[in-house]
Amino acid sequence: MPVETIDRAAEELNAETARVGRDIDRLFGELLPTVADGRDRLFEAMRHAAIGGGKRLRPLLTIGASRLFAIDRERALRVGAAIEAIHVYSLIHDDLPCMDNADLRRGRATVHKAFGEAVAVLAGDSLHALAFEILADPLTHEDPWVRSDLVLELAAAAGPSGMAGGQMMDLVAEGQTLDLSAITRLQQLKTGALIEYSVEAACIMTKLPGEARTPYRGYARNIGLAFQIADDLIDHSGDETAAGKRTGKDADAGKATFVSLLGEERARQQANFLVEQAIEHLSDHGDEANLLRSIARFAIERDH
Amino acid sequence: MPVETIDRAAEELNAETARVGRDIDRLFGELLPTVADGRDRLFEAMRHAAIGGGKRLRPLLTIGASRLFAIDRERALRVGAAIEAIHVYSLIHDDLPCMDNADLRRGRATVHKAFGEAVAVLAGDSLHALAFEILADPLTHEDPWVRSDLVLELAAAAGPSGMAGGQMMDLVAEGQTLDLSAITRLQQLKTGALIEYSVEAACIMTKLPGEARTPYRGYARNIGLAFQIADDLIDHSGDETAAGKRTGKDADAGKATFVSLLGEERARQQANFLVEQAIEHLSDHGDEANLLRSIARFAIERDH
Numbered sequence: 074m075p076v077e078t079i080d081r082a083a084e085e086l087n088a089e090t091a092r093v094g095r096d097i098d099r100l101f102g103e104l105l106p107t108v109a110d111g112r113d114r115l116f117e118a119m120r121h122a123a124i125g126g127g128k129r130l131r132p133l134l135t136i137g138a139s140r141l142f143a144i145d146r147e148r149a150l151r152v153g154a155a156i157e158a159i160h161v162y163s164l165i166h167d168d169l170p171c172m173d174n175a176d177l178r179r180g181r182a183t184v185h186k187a188f189g190e191a192v193a194v195l196a197g198d199s200l201h202a203l204a205f206e207i208l209a210d211p212l213t214h215e216d217p218w219v220r221s222d223l224v225l226e227l228a229a230a231a232g233p234s235g236m237a238g239g240q241m242m243d244l245v246a247e248g249q250t251l252d253l254s255a256i257t258r259l260q261q262l263k264t265g266a267l268i269e270y271s272v273e274a275a276c277i278m279t280k281l282p283g284e285a286r287t288p289y290r291g292y293a294r295n296i297g298l299a300f301q302i303a304d305d306l307i308d309h310s311g312d313e314t315a316a317g318k319r320t321g322k323d324a325d326a327g328k329a330t331f332v333s334l335l336g337e338e339r340a341r342q343q344a345n346f347l348v349e350q351a352i353e354h355l356s357d358h359g360d361e362a363n364l365l366r367s368i369a370r371f372a373i374e375r376d377h
Numbered sequence: 378m379p380v381e382t383i384d385r386a387a388e389e390l391n392a393e394t395a396r397v398g399r400d401i402d403r404l405f406g407e408l409l410p411t412v413a414d415g416r417d418r419l420f421e422a423m424r425h426a427a428i429g430g431g432k433r434l435r436p437l438l439t440i441g442a443s444r445l446f447a448i449d450r451e452r453a454l455r456v457g458a459a460i461e462a463i464h465v466y467s468l469i470h471d472d473l474p475c476m477d478n479a480d481l482r483r484g485r486a487t488v489h490k491a492f493g494e495a496v497a498v499l500a501g502d503s504l505h506a507l508a509f510e511i512l513a514d515p516l517t518h519e520d521p522w523v524r525s526d527l528v529l530e531l532a533a534a535a536g537p538s539g540m541a542g543g544q545m546m547d548l549v550a551e552g553q554t555l556d557l558s559a560i561t562r563l564q565q566l567k568t569g570a571l572i573e574y575s576v577e578a579a580c581i582m583t584k585l586p587g588e589a590r591t592p593y594r595g596y597a598r599n600i601g602l603a604f605q606i607a608d609d610l611i612d613h614s615g616d617e618t619a620a621g622k623r624t625g626k627d628a629d630a631g632k633a634t635f636v637s638l639l640g641e642e643r644a645r646q647q648a649n650f651l652v653e654q655a656i657e658h659l660s661d662h663g664d665e666a667n668l669l670r671s672i673a674r675f676a677i678e679r680d681h
Binding site: 110111112114115116119162163166169171172189190191192194195197198199201202203204205206208209210211216217218220221222224225227228229231232233237238240241242244245246258259 | 414415416418419420423466467470473475476493494495496498499501502503505506507508509510512513514515520521522524525526528529531532533535536537541542544545546548549550562563
């Protein structure tokens with residue numbers, strides 16, 4: 074691909090990333106109001122965690138996938154906000170002293186550092202409930218089948234058979250040496266399930282039958298692993314200011330990662346291969362898939 | 378009412394309570410399988426908290442309300458299990474060291490005592506997601522409008538405008554002296570919202586229009602407050618073995634309760650008045666409302 078085409082794609086991706094970030098912030102601003110009672114600090118903690126930070130990868134994937142089927146952008150954004158609410162709740166709980174005990178997230182104090190542990194538990198729980206409240210709202214989709222399916226699949230992706238199950242495997246893995254297939258399985262649950270849902274949500278919104286979803290699932294699965302490898306590379310050699318969080322913590326905890334198992338060079342090659350595969354899954358699409366292609370391409374060229 | 382009628386009603390309530398308890402245990406047993414990977418301890422912690430304990434008041438209310446509209450019992454039980462999953466998750470998180478720091482719940486070790494804090498956070502989160510997965514499943518109701526509405530209203534009852542919001546108010550109230558109206562508002566969110574939903578869920582399942590729900594909401598609101606007063610009376614003067622948890626903790630924490638504000642005698646009178654009002658709301662119904670009447674009547678005559 075000519076250099077100027079790559080530059081233009083990078084520029085467009087940056088512009089869309091910024092736009093999705095602003096739109097998600099606006100939605101959370103509307104959903105998390107200032108209230109004049111004892112709950113005010115709870116909403117404040119939720120806003121602290123949910124507004125103004127993060128790469129917004131998951132909503133961006135939902136917007137990218139929604140372009141394949143010409144889905145209304147505002148509805149796709151609401152679904153993206155629901156997914157981001159789940160992601161943010163999981164970060165709040167993951168950062169707690171009894172879990173990762175992190176002080177810094179997205180370049181700011183973690184919720185328990187800024188608001189105390191009890192408020193952090195409740196803010197995570199509240200964002201968790203909010204996600205399902207968004208999805209089940211007729212504003213998100215006029216078809217109740219779609220709303221019900223969006224809820225069913227998100228609950229599965231977030232619960233013990235998805236993200237929470239992966240976090241549990243991660244806890245158990247401490248002090249153990251996992252092999253490549255065990256790490257892959259762990260990451261497919263811990264981070265892959267929600268990333269896959271971010272793409273699948275657009276298939277649900279357009280009522281695509283299950284068998285027609287295979288390429289999009291394939292894209293999402295490849296992207297999810299590529300992102301995880303990129304995260305491992307950042308944690309391995311990255312810069313804390315750019316990452317917005319402490320790096321090197323996997324190595325400190327003695328945890329196996331794709332980088333510790335494959336080495337830096339082979340991990341990079343594997344990520345590149347996954348990106349090529351992801352893009353290959355979109356070969357039946359024209360320009361409407363360009364955003365998804367760019368997300369894949371630049372997934373592994375980031376420093377945070 | 379003649380003594381023998383009261384005795385029979387009490388017997389029937391006891392039998393139905395035991396039956397609902399067994400059915401909810403069976404459902405959780407099916408929903409929380411044994412798995413052969415690192416998630417096994419997560420499912421074990423969920424089963425520890427969800428199976429074999431508690432009064433199952435909320436599922437019992439859903440079963441009682443479902444009788445008013447001849448709703449299929451197995452479906453009402455699934456909704457009851459979803460509500461109980463939310464209730465149990467909130468107990469697990471409430472018991473954490475950073476919240477109430479409780480060692481004992483329902484006569485057993487709390488989840489963080491038995492499995493550690495990190496697993497307790499994840500087990501609560503997993504039960505939270507499970508609740509919505511149950512409701513959005515076509516097994517729970519064939520009509521997607523009903524499923525979507527069940528999700529929407531439960532998310533609202535559990536989130537920052539309901540239970541989680543009430544828990545936040547409770548946190549903020551520590552060290553403050555709340556008056557009766559502030560305590561009532563706090564309890565309506567913290568415990569009332571989910572109890573109200575337990576009854577309202579049957580209205581949603583039978584697609585009762587909003588304006589026709591007034592008496593059932595009134596019943597549930599009265600019952601919710603009566604239960605809270607009964608809980609305060611148990612905490613004030615109760616017996617720890619019967620309660621299955623530490624009592625006297627509100628007084629120790631210097632927290633205002635209905636009993637500390639009204640005194641024991643007036644609190645008891647108020648609870649009786651609320652029960653009468655609750656039963657009055659059911660006056661258009663015949664025998665099909667007997668279970669709801671019994672739940673109200675015996676709500677305040679328990680010791681745990």
